Amino acid sequence: MTKNISAPYIHTDKTALAKGGEWLVALAPVLVWSIFAFGARVITLCLIAALLSIALDYTVKRFVFKAKPFARIDIMAAVYGILSVFSMPVTAPLWIPIISAVLVVIAKNIRVFRAKRLFNPFVFSAAVLNLCFPAKMTAFTRPFAYFSPFSFSIDERLIDGYRVISPLQYMADGSVYEDGVLAQLYGYASGNLGEIAVAATALSLIWLCIRREADWKGTLAMLVPVLLLALVFPSDDAESNYYAFSVILSGAIVFLSVFAVNESHTVPVTKLGKIIFGAACGVLIFVTRKIGNGYEWGYFVVLLMNIASPFIEKFTKPRVLGVKKEK
Amino acid sequence: MILDFPGGVRPLSRTKLGKSNIEYISACSAVCIKADEGAKTVAAIGSRVLRGSLIGESGGTPVYASVAGVFRGIMELEDNRYFVVMNSGEDGEEAVYSPESRAITELNCADICESARRLSVVETRSGAPLWKMLENANGKFRRLVIDCTETDASGAINYRLCIEQAKALVGGAKLLLQATGALKCVFAAEHYRNAALESILKYANDEKLFAIAQLDEKYPYGDRAIMEALYLTTLDKNETAFDRGIFIVSPETAVALYNSMAQGMPMLDRYITVCGDEIAQGKNLCVPRGITLHDISVICGGIKKGGRLIENSLLSGKLASGALSDCTRTLIAAKKQTKARTECISCGKCADACPIRLMPLNVLAGDIDDLRDNCIYCGACEFICPSGIPLLKLIKKRCNAEAEQ
Numbered sequence: 001m002t003k004n005i006s007a008p009y010i011h012t013d014k015t016a017l018a019k020g021g022e023w024l025v026a027l028a029p030v031l032v033w034s035i036f037a038f039g040a041r042v043i044t045l046c047l048i049a050a051l052l053s054i055a056l057d058y059t060v061k062r063f064v065f066k067a068k069p070f071a072r073i074d075i076m077a078a079v080y081g082i083l084s085v086f087s088m089p090v091t092a093p094l095w096i097p098i099i100s101a102v103l104v105v106i107a108k109n110i111r112v113f114r115a116k117r118l119f120n121p122f123v124f125s126a127a128v129l130n131l132c133f134p135a136k137m138t139a140f141t142r143p144f145a146y147f148s149p150f151s152f153s154i155d156e157r158l159i160d161g162y163r164v165i166s167p168l169q170y171m172a173d174g175s176v177y178e179d180g181v182l183a184q185l186y187g188y189a190s191g192n193l194g195e196i197a198v199a200a201t202a203l204s205l206i207w208l209c210i211r212r213e214a215d216w217k218g219t220l221a222m223l224v225p226v227l228l229l230a231l232v233f234p235s236d237d238a239e240s241n242y243y244a245f246s247v248i249l250s251g252a253i254v255f256l257s258v259f260a261v262n263e264s265h266t267v268p269v270t271k272l273g274k275i276i277f278g279a280a281c282g283v284l285i286f287v288t289r290k291i292g293n294g295y296e297w298g299y300f301v302v303l304l305m306n307i308a309s310p311f312i313e314k315f316t317k318p319r320v321l322g323v324k325k326e327k
Numbered sequence: 328m329i330l331d332f333p334g335g336v337r338p339l340s341r342t343k344l345g346k347s348n349i350e351y352i353s354a355c356s357a358v359c360i361k362a363d364e365g366a367k368t369v370a371a372i373g374s375r376v377l378r379g380s381l382i383g384e385s386g387g388t389p390v391y392a393s394v395a396g397v398f399r400g401i402m403e404l405e406d407n408r409y410f411v412v413m414n415s416g417e418d419g420e421e422a423v424y425s426p427e428s429r430a431i432t433e434l435n436c437a438d439i440c441e442s443a444r445r446l447s448v449v450e451t452r453s454g455a456p457l458w459k460m461l462e463n464a465n466g467k468f469r470r471l472v473i474d475c476t477e478t479d480a481s482g483a484i485n486y487r488l489c490i491e492q493a494k495a496l497v498g499g500a501k502l503l504l505q506a507t508g509a510l511k512c513v514f515a516a517e518h519y520r521n522a523a524l525e526s527i528l529k530y531a532n533d534e535k536l537f538a539i540a541q542l543d544e545k546y547p548y549g550d551r552a553i554m555e556a557l558y559l560t561t562l563d564k565n566e567t568a569f570d571r572g573i574f575i576v577s578p579e580t581a582v583a584l585y586n587s588m589a590q591g592m593p594m595l596d597r598y599i600t601v602c603g604d605e606i607a608q609g610k611n612l613c614v615p616r617g618i619t620l621h622d623i624s625v626i627c628g629g630i631k632k633g634g635r636l637i638e639n640s641l642l643s644g645k646l647a648s649g650a651l652s653d654c655t656r657t658l659i660a661a662k663k664q665t666k667a668r669t670e671c672i673s674c675g676k677c678a679d680a681c682p683i684r685l686m687p688l689n690v691l692a693g694d695i696d697d698l699r700d701n702c703i704y705c706g707a708c709e710f711i712c713p714s715g716i717p718l719l720k721l722i723k724k725r726c727n728a729e730a731e732q
Contacts, residue, residue: 008706009641011666016714071669269675320701321683322564
């Protein structure tokens, strides 16, 4: 026994399980706003995705990876489940979160390079759903039009009654959302459940930074290039400042810059790597928005950068102290 | 200003022993003072010796009995050789040398070096004899740093020494300045230990000669951290602060040098903190050099079942065995705390905690090139890991496996 004892003799009281708790708290402001704007159906969608994700993740860990009992439950699965719901419209039929939970658990357990995840689970789920069911994923209705939380799928005619064009879809047409930047900031504009609540997302970021789960530098590195590029390449339809802020606040840019850039598994571990990752995402999202037509390309950009992240990490490895540079 | 350095981990709690005075212990059942291969005995084996009597010589340094008793010669215990003196109630002290009568400014490097050798003063950060470090030191050093930081967050002995022995500490610093020819002496301590620095400044009021430095509260400290924080210099691999002209000693060394020279008594005592959750009563102690761990645990009320004494640091320290070694400043009674291992969440906390900016999580993917060559085994990464991954153990295992191939 004596031989097995080795330093260190103490450990921090922080655990990996507690990380899930921190993230759940971080999701709370967005969730609250989302429920306020879209009604109780949000709760149903989130519960389905969260509970199913945890259950499926448990099953995979228990039977596929044969993990030890304490390592089977991962609250992060629920967090990813809820985040995947955040990138759906409220009109999504209830089978969509079931699929998203499956996709989340698949992406969560795919491991490649250096035992890291290949894809960000909730971004993967959102991207696949957007590819497979574009009509269902872009059926935006105006906020404060509440739908029944229990109806399995919502009648097309009912959706059409409340259907509005989201700021991102305006942009695809070459015009700009007209109700003002503030409406987009607070979340009165239409769009996906979690993505509209930009102000609430900022609260989440603050919480995550206080708990040292997130690095604001990566988030900022993603937002600043978008803002600058939007100022340099303005739209003919609007004043350049208004356009630039409207670009940032529409779609999933802020949502991804907070929740995807700070997902530790799929971004580089190094600080510089995180900044490069964020900046590259920002630039690519802007470029794809200019070229592509009104689609939410952010998810695909993040997935692309996820694949590149091990390489970014390799190039941004900090210099080891005390080792001279080889000439 | 609080000086920062790369890496390191913040302690979970601060020590409660900062307020308890040093307890002076003179009696113990036996002392075992470390001897090297070529050690010789001077006193006859089986003879009665007094505290302070010359009993032998080890590596050119005389060895004195730190307790009165019967000299048992050199014994081998657990792969180490020790001069052993057994005490069964004897008492008595003898001073071999007369106190130093000259003023500090009249002494030169050779004088102080010779005194340090005669009085067998050891440098308690490394456990090496002070005189070997001071040999030919004159002119080689620019700065003297008295490292008043603790080896572990639970220790408080350097803090207590600064408060209780401030005069001797500053006197010792002046002696060392004289010996090394350094221009300035810096006292470095954790930033929240203002009381220690203030008490030093009461005696060290010459601004040209003395300065204080407040370091960030992070562990582990060490030569590397001090060089980074104080001089913004990165030590190269295998390089010591000595190579850069910085002479770093512990406060205990300065105190011992001053007291020994002032009283003509060899360095017979060691200052240690005994603490930890698994010991009945944590204490700051002044004990005879080479006291056995058994005696220490008796003084502190005994170690609880399952607890073990760990040398210096809970992050990287070894299990203590046999007798108190010369480089131990903190003894911590602790149980091995195990943490359930879950999968790596790539949080990067281990990379942030690494004092030399390695990426310990790379060991999981088998990429150990940097780790094998540079890791200093400080244990900070394993401490901070929220997933409970035994990183230090894995690194050691992988590096050893590769070395064997």
